[in-house]
């Protein structure tokens with residue numbers, strides 16, 4: 001059931017001169033232009049940038065939901081298609097997208113049902129994942145009985161159900177209040193440390209990106225490109241105190257400057 005993981009310390013994602021041009025009624029939209037990025041196994045990478053700069057496009061390319069119009073992309077040592085077929089990643093969307101008629105346990109089990117995992121394993125695996133996100137007491141609840149933050153935790157448990165090497169997360173906490181978001185950030189970091197997954201995380205929030213990431217990829221719009229990459233040297237495990245670390249503000253300033261440069 002465990003998805004294959006690369007054994008070497010080769011990049012788990014390799015993006016070379018990657019471009020994506022969408023045909024649109026008025027002409028073409030260059031959503032991504034000549035992007036270059038290498039992600040190592042176990043990293044926590046955030047993609048940040050203004051609306052329309054191509055963050056979701058880059059994530060969707062990695063996930064094989066769309067195909068690039070130029071350049072090269074390797075995921076988990078092969079094509080994005082192969083990574084998808086091998087269940088090398090789980091995808092968490094902006095909205096939790098849970099099935100209202102399935103209880104929490106059955107929502108988490110869904111990918112295992114689809115994959116025809118032996119029945120006896122499905123329940124135990126789903127319960128294990130619910131425990132990981134702190135929702136073991138809610139397995140019989142239905143999505144509409146949960147708060148937005150709890151629903152998003154269920155969708156994270158679902159994305160982890162088949163033990164992928166990577167987690168692709170498209171602004172998963174964007175719709176939540178600040179305190180819930182900070183709590184989920186802490187939980188996500190704990191989960192990342194415990195599981196050793198590689199995470200690629202889209203956000204609009206500079207502080208969220210600094211708090212979570214090992215590196216922050218700053219993108220700019222028109223055409224969407226990578227303006228710079230900031231290494232975040234804050235020690236792990238991170239806690240609320242990390243936000244008071246003077247380096248936290250330095251990294252946030254570096255990211256802000258790159259975002260401004262991209263705007264000008």
Ligand SMILES: Nc1ncnc2c1ncn2[C@@H]1O[C@H](COP(=O)(O)OP(=O)(O)OP(=O)(O)O)[C@@H](O)[C@H]1O
Pocket residue numbers: 022023024029030031049050051052053054055056057058224
């Ligand atoms: N399927 C599509 N067809 C045409 N244009 C598209 C398509 N998908 C994205 N685009 C365009 O590509 C550009 C980048 O979109 P993308 O969704 O990647 O941006 P984003 O940085 O994720 O934005 P946001 O922060 O608002 O979610 C935008 O101009 C968008 O309109």
